[in-house]
Amino acid sequence: MRRKVFEIGGIVAAVILVGFGVAAIVLGANGRSTVKTDLAEQKITGTPDMTPQAIKSEAAKAGLDVSTLPIPSCTVANQAIDTGSKARCFAQYMTIHALEATGGLYYSQMPRYATANGKGTNEEAAALKSSTGTPVENPARNVWIDETALSTALNASYMADQTSVFGIVVGIALLLSGVGFAILAAGGALRTGRSRPLPEEEASKGARVGSHPELSAS
Numbered sequence: 001m002r003r004k005v006f007e008i009g010g011i012v013a014a015v016i017l018v019g020f021g022v023a024a025i026v027l028g029a030n031g032r033s034t035v036k037t038d039l040a041e042q043k044i045t046g047t048p049d050m051t052p053q054a055i056k057s058e059a060a061k062a063g064l065d066v067s068t069l070p071i072p073s074c075t076v077a078n079q080a081i082d083t084g085s086k087a088r089c090f091a092q093y094m095t096i097h098a099l100e101a102t103g104g105l106y107y108s109q110m111p112r113y114a115t116a117n118g119k120g121t122n123e124e125a126a127a128l129k130s131s132t133g134t135p136v137e138n139p140a141r142n143v144w145i146d147e148t149a150l151s152t153a154l155n156a157s158y159m160a161d162q163t164s165v166f167g168i169v170v171g172i173a174l175l176l177s178g179v180g181f182a183i184l185a186a187g188g189a190l191r192t193g194r195s196r197p198l199p200e201e202e203a204s205k206g207a208r209v210g211s212h213p214e215l216s217a218s
Contacts, residue, residue, distance in 0.1 A: 007185055010181060010182075010184065010185025011182060011185050011186070013178075013181055013185075014178045014179070014181035014182035014185060015178070015182075016178070017174050017175070017177050017178030017181060018174075018175055018178035018179065018182070019178075020171075020174050020178075021171045021172065021173070021174030021175030021176075021177070021178055022171065022175060023171070024167050024168070024170050024171030024174060025167075025168050025171035025172065025175070026171075027164075027167055027171075028164045028165065028166070028167030028168035028169075028170075028171060029164070029168060030164075031160060031161075031163065031164030031167065032161060032164040032165070032168075034160075035083070035084055035157050035160050035161045035164065036082050036083060038157070039081055039082050039083065039084075039086075039087055039157055040080070040082045042081070043080075044080070044081035044087075044090065045078065045079065045080055045081065046076035046077050046078055046079045046081065046086075046089075046090055046093070047077065047078075047093075048077050048078060049077070049093075050072075050075065050076045050077040050089075050090070050093045051075045051077045052071055052072060052073060052075070054077065055071060055072070055093060055096050056069075056071055058096075058100065059071075059096055059099070059100060062100040062103075063103070063104075064099060064100065064103075064104045065104070069096060069099065070092065070095065070096075071096070072089055072092035072093055072096075074089035074092070075089070076089045076090050076093070081154075083161065084157050084158040084159075084160065084161025084162060085158065085161070087154040087155070087157040087158050087161075088154065088155055088157075088158035090154055091150070091151035091154040091155055091158075094147055094150060094151050094154075095147065095151065097147075098143050098144055098147040101140065101143045102140045102143055102144065103140075105140070106144065107141055107144035107145070107148070110138055110140055110141050110144075111138055112137065112138055112141070113126075113127030113128070113135045113136060113137065113138055114127060114128045114136040114137065114138045114139060115127060115128060116128060120138045120140070
């Protein structure tokens with residue numbers, strides 16, 4: 001009876017693993033498809049300078065220290081951005097473009113207010129004034145606000161794409177595990193039959209032999 005229970009339990013476990021594996025693969029594939037569709041709808045195309053060599057030359061012309069810049073190693077020049085990997089690459093080049101526009105300064109390094117000499121200041125009294133008399137915000141900081149918003153969305157696409165790939169890999173692993181489990185269960189590997197009896201079985205056998213002197217003598 002126990003043998004039958006183990007066999008049925010093994011088959012049930014195998015079916016569950018196969019079901020979860022198939023579901024994970026389907027969900028992962030749907031996730032990747034959604035990422036590609038959403039990116040394609042944005043109609044984003046890499047600019048001609050989005051190659052490592054071209055962006056280095058452009059950054060140097062802008063007066064930036066190329067040796068300290070996070071130069072991307074990927075290339076998306078004139079390519080449609082329709083995958084998570086391309087979206088991440090595009091976001092990396094956007095960072096270089098933003099640095100070119102701000103003279104190599106990040107958002108946290110730039111003064112809050114604009115000044116007539118273009119250097120900016122954190123002092124309201126020294127800032128340019130609008131028609132209402134309020135200090136004018138440093139426009140260069142808006143470059144980083146836009147860049148951060150767009151690159152975050154692109155990097156989120158990359159994360160979603162990688163998560164989908166992970167789901168597909170896990171699904172394949174579950175599927176193979178389920179198939180293997182089914183083979184073991186169907187082949188009898190999970191049965192309770194043993195070549196060596198359990199201790200209680202040995203004790204019972206010894207008691208039976210002891211009760212028959214003619215058997216023990218032999």
